[in-house]
Amino acid sequence: MDKKKKTGIGKLLEIKGMGSSLTAFAGLIVIYFVFGMIDHKVFSAQNNLNLLRSMSKYLLIGIGQSYVMITGNIDLSIGSVVGMGTMISATLMSHGVPTLPAILVTAVAAVVVGILNGFLVGKFKLPPFIATLGTMFVTRGIAFIVNGNRNTDNVASGIGKEAADRFQKFFYYGKTFGVYNTFWIALITFIIFFFILSKTRSGRHIYAIGSNVDAARLSGVDVVKTTIKAYVVSAICSTIVGLILAAQAGMGNMDAGNMYEMYGVAAGVIGGVSPLGGAGLLLGTFGGAGVWQVLENGLNMIGAQIGLQRIVIGVIVVMAVLLDVVIRNGSRTSGLGKKAG
Amino acid sequence: MGNVIVEMEHISKAFSGVQALDDVRLELHEGEVMALLGENGAGKSTLVKILSGVYTRDAGTVRIFGKEYGNLTPNSAREAGVAIIHQELNMCRDLTVCENMFLGREIKGRIALNNAKMEEEAQHYLDELGVDISPRQVVGTLPVSKQQMIEIAKALSIHAKILIMDEPTSALTSKEIEELFRIVRRLKESGCGIIYISHRLEELEHIADSVTIMRDGKFITTGAYKDFTMDTIIEHMVGREIKERFPRVECELGEKVFEVKNLNAGRLVRDINFSLYKGEIVGFAGLMGAGRTETTRAIFGVDPKSSGEILLEGKPIRINSPLDAIRAGIVLAPEDRKKDGLCTKLTIRQNIALPNLDTIGGKSGVLNRAREDELCERAVKELSIKTPSVERDAATLSGGNQQKVVVGKWLVRDSKVVMFDEPTRGIDVGAKVEIYHLMNELKKNGIAVMFVSSELPEVLGIADRIIVMCDGRITGELDARKTTQNEIMRYATMFENKLGKAGSSTEVNDHG
Ligand SMILES: Nc1ncnc2c1ncn2[C@@H]1O[C@H](COP(=O)(O)OP(=O)(O)OP(=O)(O)O)[C@@H](O)[C@H]1O
Numbered sequence: 001m002d003k004k005k006k007t008g009i010g011k012l013l014e015i016k017g018m019g020s021s022l023t024a025f026a027g028l029i030v031i032y033f034v035f036g037m038i039d040h041k042v043f044s045a046q047n048n049l050n051l052l053r054s055m056s057k058y059l060l061i062g063i064g065q066s067y068v069m070i071t072g073n074i075d076l077s078i079g080s081v082v083g084m085g086t087m088i089s090a091t092l093m094s095h096g097v098p099t100l101p102a103i104l105v106t107a108v109a110a111v112v113v114g115i116l117n118g119f120l121v122g123k124f125k126l127p128p129f130i131a132t133l134g135t136m137f138v139t140r141g142i143a144f145i146v147n148g149n150r151n152t153d154n155v156a157s158g159i160g161k162e163a164a165d166r167f168q169k170f171f172y173y174g175k176t177f178g179v180y181n182t183f184w185i186a187l188i189t190f191i192i193f194f195f196i197l198s199k200t201r202s203g204r205h206i207y208a209i210g211s212n213v214d215a216a217r218l219s220g221v222d223v224v225k226t227t228i229k230a231y232v233v234s235a236i237c238s239t240i241v242g243l244i245l246a247a248q249a250g251m252g253n254m255d256a257g258n259m260y261e262m263y264g265v266a267a268g269v270i271g272g273v274s275p276l277g278g279a280g281l282l283l284g285t286f287g288g289a290g291v292w293q294v295l296e297n298g299l300n301m302i303g304a305q306i307g308l309q310r311i312v313i314g315v316i317v318v319m320a321v322l323l324d325v326v327i328r329n330g331s332r333t334s335g336l337g338k339k340a341g
Numbered sequence: 342m343g344n345v346i347v348e349m350e351h352i353s354k355a356f357s358g359v360q361a362l363d364d365v366r367l368e369l370h371e372g373e374v375m376a377l378l379g380e381n382g383a384g385k386s387t388l389v390k391i392l393s394g395v396y397t398r399d400a401g402t403v404r405i406f407g408k409e410y411g412n413l414t415p416n417s418a419r420e421a422g423v424a425i426i427h428q429e430l431n432m433c434r435d436l437t438v439c440e441n442m443f444l445g446r447e448i449k450g451r452i453a454l455n456n457a458k459m460e461e462e463a464q465h466y467l468d469e470l471g472v473d474i475s476p477r478q479v480v481g482t483l484p485v486s487k488q489q490m491i492e493i494a495k496a497l498s499i500h501a502k503i504l505i506m507d508e509p510t511s512a513l514t515s516k517e518i519e520e521l522f523r524i525v526r527r528l529k530e531s532g533c534g535i536i537y538i539s540h541r542l543e544e545l546e547h548i549a550d551s552v553t554i555m556r557d558g559k560f561i562t563t564g565a566y567k568d569f570t571m572d573t574i575i576e577h578m579v580g581r582e583i584k585e586r587f588p589r590v591e592c593e594l595g596e597k598v599f600e601v602k603n604l605n606a607g608r609l610v611r612d613i614n615f616s617l618y619k620g621e622i623v624g625f626a627g628l629m630g631a632g633r634t635e636t637t638r639a640i641f642g643v644d645p646k647s648s649g650e651i652l653l654e655g656k657p658i659r660i661n662s663p664l665d666a667i668r669a670g671i672v673l674a675p676e677d678r679k680k681d682g683l684c685t686k687l688t689i690r691q692n693i694a695l696p697n698l699d700t701i702g703g704k705s706g707v708l709n710r711a712r713e714d715e716l717c718e719r720a721v722k723e724l725s726i727k728t729p730s731v732e733r734d735a736a737t738l739s740g741g742n743q744q745k746v747v748v749g750k751w752l753v754r755d756s757k758v759v760m761f762d763e764p765t766r767g768i769d770v771g772a773k774v775e776i777y778h779l780m781n782e783l784k785k786n787g788i789a790v791m792f793v794s795s796e797l798p799e800v801l802g803i804a805d806r807i808i809v810m811c812d813g814r815i816t817g818e819l820d821a822r823k824t825t826q827n828e829i830m831r832y833a834t835m836f837e838n839k840l841g842k843a844g845s846s847t848e849v850n851d852h853g
């Protein structure tokens with residue numbers, strides 16, 4: 001009501017969801033330093049570069065899944081779409097189709113899946129869990145079939161050594177300004193989708209349908225279109241990751257992207273995106289992806305077994321959300337613990 | 342009056358920065374109906390939520406039947422004999438009436454739940470209320486009024502000695518209200534104390550023994566109802582004098598803007614014909630379930646139409662979705678704010694902006710934050726929405742202020758036809774007048790205004806023309822200046838005679 005001119009952090013914190021986002025970043029820094037203390041190699045320049053690069057995959061996945069979660073839905077097909085993207089692009093390239101057309105075809109396939117998901121959920125009101133479970137199997141099936149149920153040959157065998165090199169460098173091995181391209185790709189994608197979500201009409205519609213579909217519809221929001229948009233964003237992000245994986249391996253792996261949809265959920269949720277919809281910032285997802293990657297990296301560096309890694313990560317996800325819930329409930333019934341009288 | 346059964350003293354409560362209650366007291370006696378009054382956001386709901394264990398207080402003492410209670414929880418409050426009917430209905434929409442009534446205190450057989458017994462009991466209390474609901478019906482399929490009655494039945498079934506009703510009548514028809522009052526009186530005779538919160542001040546004379554008035558989280562005054570006049574009550578509530586409760590402006594009747602021809606949509610919208618003209622407000626009266634809400638929803642494109650024509654400025658238009666309607670310049674502020682009106686998880690600003698995003702962003706779809714802030718500021722100011730910041734979640738607003746957001750978001754855009762469904766439900770006297778002023782403003786600007794309302798004094802006081810509906814049909818069209826409540830009620834109860842004879846009025850109920 002009254003225009004209070006708040007400065008700096010106060011104003012920042014007024015933005016809804018900023019608290020959770022900043023908490024994720026704080027967690028990220030703490031975890032980073034804790035592991036760094038245990039093993040100084042964590043602080044090494046090369047490790048930092050690797051961190052940024054592998055974080056990029058989680059960030060991209062997280063962006064897609066966050067979009068969908070903010071609409072109050074979920075996308076289980078992400079991992080399979082990653083796999084499909086890897087396989088389609090690698091198959092085409094290894095059969096001699098030039099890089100650009102191969103990427104284009106891959107993107108089209110992904111968008112089709114996104115639209116399909118959006119239609120099933122938005123138009124036909126299928127529970128998103130079921131709809132995307134279906135597309136999850138179908139797209140993984142496609143990933144298997146495109147190259148006749150086997151991983152592809154080296155892409156260089158089709159498009160030649162030089163072109164393959166360029167492709168691999170562009171998505172994975174090359175650096176710009178001293179940082180791996182993968183990170184720049186993720187960052188640019190992040191900035192674009194961050195802008196769309198926070199500053200455009202479509203973004204606002206995504207929050208609205210996640211908060212109250214009926215009220216949104218009555219306010220003139222096209223629910224079907226908005227749902228489709230969210231799923232298409234998810235599919236596009238997955239495809240980029242698919243290409244990154246293809247570039248990393250230089251070939252297509254049928255199982256690529258397995259479980260990635262869940263990593264996306266984790267990144268978003270750690271950063272304060274509500275799986276129930278209507279709330280969360282992509283900035284939080286950025287922090288969440290960071291937390292996830294720093295944890296994985298740190299546990300690797302100190303030589304923790306894979307089983308232990310899984311357990312720690314599982315605990316962190318639940319803790320992050322628990323913390324959020326406790327904080328939120330605390331403010332709702334403030335004075336809960338205080339003794340009356 | 343009997344013994345003191347509830348004593349609340351020096352109660353304070355703050356929500357992250359908002360002092361909702363500040364040193365408030367309240368005293369309730371056996372066999373007393375106390376009206377708890379105050380503007381939207383005065384803290385009424387917060388106070389009773391403390392008594393019923395929903396919120397914990399920051400300071401103050403609570404004594405129930407002489408026993409002092411520390412922190413009450415919903416369960417300990419229930420054991421102490423307190424039952425509350427919340428302002429915002431809190432029911433599981435997918436469960437049945439019976440399941441909702443016994444939620445958390447299900448009756449168990451030896452192994453499984455004893456459904457038969459629960460249904461029997463549920464039926465018993467529903468019968469006592471005289472409502473025609475089966476315990477097996479799914480709550481989500483029932484209209485708000487029926488859901489309200491279920492809450493009341495639930496309170497009866499736990500044999501509460503202290504019954505709190507937070508705006509129980511805001512969604513009820515006069516017949517149902519009559520029924521409710523009968524029950525309230527009976528409970529009172531049996532020694533219950535009742536705290537009654539309502540913005541329908543006309544009701545008080547029928548049931549209130551005493552009043553307690555709050556303003557801005559503070560206790561203002563209390564006393565026997567007969568010692569107050571309506572004017573002093575209002576003055577205490579709003580802290581200033583309200584000259585006219587139903588301000589009407591006279592405008593010259595202009596050309597026809599909007600016309601609905603032979604509209605059919607389901608059982609509750611049958612052969613609807615009406616027109617709206619510039620410079621007038623049309624009120625839709627009728628009993629709950631008369632099809633008024635359904636009519637507005639069909640026009641607005643929420644529910645499918647089976648036939649009919651809609652003409653805007655003489656030209657037929659197609660409306661298949663709310664988006665079509667809004668683009669054509671027809672808007673609807675819906676009735677059920679929790680379900681259809683508000684995105685509670687979004688901020689107040691985002692809620693107000695939501696239907697206006699087309700004007701806030703250009704073609705590119707990029708939102709202009711300055712323009713958005715300006716729109717919201719206007720809505721907040723014009724409707725005096727009470728909040729420390731528009732960046733708060735809509736859920737943190739008091740009930741009445743939520744309603745203002747639902748209405749306000751439509752008023753900041755240019756429309757040709759504005760439909761309101763129960764626009765003043767749960768709004769305090771002062772704010773009601775503000776909404777009337779806004780409706781009048783629209784009328785003066787040549788916008789066709791129609792509103793659905795179950796409050797007859799409001800329909801009579803604000804509308805120029807009244808259309809009465811009964812059971813999905815329009816049964817009468819009246820000049821508001823010449824008609825009476827009785828006449829409206831006669832048309833509102835003109836049920837079709839299934840034997841083929843012309844409709845006859847059955848029972849006429851009016852009050853207030
Ligand atoms: N959960 C909450 N979080 C933050 N603020 C709240 C919360 N609940 C209520 N408030 C604030 O406390 C104040 C009192 O609210 P309350 O709901 O008690 O008002 P009320 O008198 O019942 O109004 P109404 O007639 O509109 O229902 C308001 O300013 C409201 O915004």
Ligand SMILES: [Mg+2]
Binds near residue numbers: 386428
């Ligand atoms: Mg209230």
